[in-house]
Amino acid sequence: MLYRNREWKKALVRFEECLNMDPKDTPSKIFAVRCRQYMVNPPPEDWDGVYIALNK
Secondary structure (H helix, E strand, O other), X not given: OOOOOXXXXXXXXXXXXXXXXXXXXXXHHHHHHHHHHHHHOOOOOOOOOOOOOOOO
16 A cells, blocks of 8 residues: 555565565565655656556
């Protein structure tokens, strides 16, 4: 919910907590990276939670 509510710093803390418990948790790795990206370059105001990949 933190992620969807655009609370990137708080969401990042939670994903990092998950990674501390299981460093191989791929979804948490992915969402942690996205949180860091969104802190620097937030999605548009009408963002619906869908991630748009910029690279293939």
